[in-house]
Amino acid sequence: MDCRDAEELFVPYLLGTIDERERRLMDSRLESCGACSVALHSDDQTVASFAFELPQLEVPCEVSRKLFKRVERYGRLASRIIMQAEAFGRGFSQAFMPHVAKALA
Numbered sequence: 227m228d229c230r231d232a233e234e235l236f237v238p239y240l241l242g243t244i245d246e247r248e249r250r251l252m253d254s255r256l257e258s259c260g261a262c263s264v265a266l267h268s269d270d271q272t273v274a275s276f277a278f279e280l281p282q283l284e285v286p287c288e289v290s291r292k293l294f295k296r297v298e299r300y301g302r303l304a305s306r307i308i309m310q311a312e313a314f315g316r317g318f319s320q321a322f323m324p325h326v327a328k329a330l331a
């Protein structure tokens with residue numbers, strides 16, 4: 227990776243949208259090249275100022291309602307799976323442990 231390759235990846239790097247391999251290449255580039263490191267820093271400020279200048283969009287009520295409903299549903303599903311797994315674990319050890327105890331006696 228040279229300076230030009232690195233420069234093309236500055237914005238995705240700052241936004242955290244590059245893959246692991248590219249990120250490692252960028253990290254080592256930034257450690258070894260002062261010019262890239264300085265250039266990235268100025269891009270960093272540009273990206274940050276863009277982020278604050280963009281208008282904050284209001285999420286439509288219907289969208290947030292659906293989103294929260296989905297989060298809630300997955301949460302309930304996850305806790306049901308965990309409860310079943312725990313019950314299975316208890317049942318398993320209740321059924322199994324007497325035999326183990328007998329075998330060890």
Ligand SMILES: [Zn+2]
Nearest residue numbers: 229259261262
């Ligand atoms: Zn460079």
